[in-house]
Amino acid sequence: xLNRILRRLGWAVVILWGTTVITFLIVxxxxxxxxxxxxxxxxxxxxxxxxxxxxxxxxxxxxxYGRYIGNLLQGDLGTSLVTGERVLDAILxxxxxxxxxxxxxxxxxxxxxxxxxxxTAKYRGRAIDRTVLIVSLVxxxxxxxxxxxxxxxxLAYRTGLFPVGGLAGWTHIILPAVTLALxxxxxxxxLVHTNMVEVLNxxxxxxxxxxGIPEYVVLFKHGLRNAVIPVITILGLDMxxxxxxxxxxxxxxxLPGLGVLALQSVFNLDVPMIxxxxxxxxxxxxxxNIVVDFVYMWIDPRVEGT
Amino acid sequence: xTVIASTAANVDSDETVRAPVAFHQRxxxxxxxxxxxxxxxxxxxxxxxxxxxTGLGFLEDPMRQxxxxxxxxxxxxxxxxxxxxxxxxxxxxxxxxxVHGTRISLFVGIVAMLxxxxxxxxxxxxxxYHGGWxxxxxxxGTDVMLTIPGLLLAIALAGLMDGRVIHLxxxxxxxxxxxxxxxxxxxxxxxxxxxxxxTWIARTIRGQVLVLKTREFVASSQAIGCSxxxxxxxxxxxNVMPLVIVLGSLATANTVxxxxxxxxxGVGVPPPTPSWGTMIAEGQPYFIxxxxxxxxxxxxxxVAVVGFNLLGQGLQEVLDPYVKDGQGK
Numbered sequence: 001x002l003n004r005i006l007r008r009l010g011w012a013v014v015i016l017w018g019t020t021v022i023t024f025l026i027v028x029x030x031x032x033x034x035x036x037x038x039x040x041x042x043x044x045x046x047x048x049x050x051x052x053x054x055x056x057x058x059x060x061x062x063x064x065y066g067r068y069i070g071n072l073l074q075g076d077l078g079t080s081l082v083t084g085e086r087v088l089d090a091i092l093x094x095x096x097x098x099x100x101x102x103x104x105x106x107x108x109x110x111x112x113x114x115x116x117x118x119x120t121a122k123y124r125g126r127a128i129d130r131t132v133l134i135v136s137l138v139x140x141x142x143x144x145x146x147x148x149x150x151x152x153x154x155l156a157y158r159t160g161l162f163p164v165g166g167l168a169g170w171t172h173i174i175l176p177a178v179t180l181a182l183x184x185x186x187x188x189x190x191l192v193h194t195n196m197v198e199v200l201n202x203x204x205x206x207x208x209x210x211x212g213i214p215e216y217v218v219l220f221k222h223g224l225r226n227a228v229i230p231v232i233t234i235l236g237l238d239m240x241x242x243x244x245x246x247x248x249x250x251x252x253x254x255l256p257g258l259g260v261l262a263l264q265s266v267f268n269l270d271v272p273m274i275x276x277x278x279x280x281x282x283x284x285x286x287x288x289n290i291v292v293d294f295v296y297m298w299i300d301p302r303v304e305g306t
Numbered sequence: 307x308t309v310i311a312s313t314a315a316n317v318d319s320d321e322t323v324r325a326p327v328a329f330h331q332r333x334x335x336x337x338x339x340x341x342x343x344x345x346x347x348x349x350x351x352x353x354x355x356x357x358x359x360t361g362l363g364f365l366e367d368p369m370r371q372x373x374x375x376x377x378x379x380x381x382x383x384x385x386x387x388x389x390x391x392x393x394x395x396x397x398x399x400x401x402x403x404x405v406h407g408t409r410i411s412l413f414v415g416i417v418a419m420l421x422x423x424x425x426x427x428x429x430x431x432x433x434x435y436h437g438g439w440x441x442x443x444x445x446x447g448t449d450v451m452l453t454i455p456g457l458l459l460a461i462a463l464a465g466l467m468d469g470r471v472i473h474l475x476x477x478x479x480x481x482x483x484x485x486x487x488x489x490x491x492x493x494x495x496x497x498x499x500x501x502x503x504x505t506w507i508a509r510t511i512r513g514q515v516l517v518l519k520t521r522e523f524v525a526s527s528q529a530i531g532c533s534x535x536x537x538x539x540x541x542x543x544x545n546v547m548p549l550v551i552v553l554g555s556l557a558t559a560n561t562v563x564x565x566x567x568x569x570x571x572g573v574g575v576p577p578p579t580p581s582w583g584t585m586i587a588e589g590q591p592y593f594i595x596x597x598x599x600x601x602x603x604x605x606x607x608x609v610a611v612v613g614f615n616l617l618g619q620g621l622q623e624v625l626d627p628y629v630k631d632g633q634g635k
Contacts, residue, residue, distance in 0.1 A: 018450035141611035146604040244457030266465035274462050281455045
């Protein structure tokens, strides 16, 4: 158990290190000139060069990277080139919004997809199964930002059931989370379905039924508990993709979260902020994966031994 | 396709070998292949025919602001007889823009898919076939890529690519013959989308290669002294081809969505080139008076993505009946 946790943590450090290398290379190999943005439109060439050397942008990449990692180890992600705000502070202010949005979305889609998956597995090949299949195929094909606009207009603006946008209390999280959940539920319903079908053919399920155990106990205790294990794995893998959906929903619903921050800093060429947000999101994905791992051990005691 | 058919049938030796003739019948019998293939074919024909249709006068010029394109209040014209899907906020014909937008979306989607498939298949085959440290390095790299939120990376890459010149010559030399200007445009969008989409293809291909590696035909090729490269390209590649085709179709659904998303956020192919994502972004401020500006491009994206998803899932059923239903993303 301890061994497993330690290995996970060591692995997390390696992944995060890899993330710093990739983001650093991408941000520094490709960037438009951040110094020019920092210096302003009217700065002359001399000023630009002075700022460039002051900020260390003319050092070799390796030196810049070493400096970045050195600061990072002391918990310093740098300061924004545009607002002068500390990057970590800016991220921590916006993090709760993104976190609650993502958590609500995951909760909603698991809440919808598990019963749907069990139901369609039980009535495999019937009308309900076919309907869910088609609906979920269309759902995963919806562009999140488009669906968000539609729901925002028809459910929030026209009927007033939900707030249209902005953030003033937990009710503002619901519609964005529903948007994310709607797109992903279908896919997870299929995953649960596929695994359920397999489990329901297993011998122990037949034995349970033969013993006269009520069908709902067979479905949810014998069936679901085993069928949901691979789904949990995929859930861990999908955390990074969820972050992408969050960028769109936050932008449409004007939620002041990490997604909006990321987009703003890209348009501002705010290099330290971009790196900070990408790195922080990757750290969140790693944390989510560790949590998923624990859930996994709790659901499937067999894992512990390996 | 018949070549693939015969390899597909030979993959599983336990199964009775199906004659290639039965193969396209199975394709045509599969409702998902037919529906998805039909949708994709329709879009491809649209994309190819767009300039011809405009040239012959069946479609307006997608870039031109028409003199009768806005009503007396300067608002976009709703769908009607003169303009089938109405006009946009600058008085340009929506139908023409949608049809021409098909070109960009499909082109970006397909090229990005090809990049993702090439990288994914190479990484997956190398990692699966070689094992050992090659596998460790490649798969750990893939894990890192899977951890970084791809969309954030894509936005950062695409947004920063604006107009930076990379000098390939020594700084002392006053010669700029080899300068590469990284401009936001088609090429940057292909690369960005391709480079964040290969990871799950690599994982799936690696899994398949691990299974194939234990088969006799690989051992016998090794025994007669085939080089690793030959085994990978002449023996393993044809056997993973059916899977590659399925993954490619599903990946195109993804890349088309990503292209629309990047354009929507303003880091895709820059305007005035008509692209579905950009059209939604431009149209949404007018949503209350002219919802068609937002709804029509959205529906186009959905048709394209549903088409590729259906085709991919259908092909999966036909080419690889042993794959669990409904998987793959």
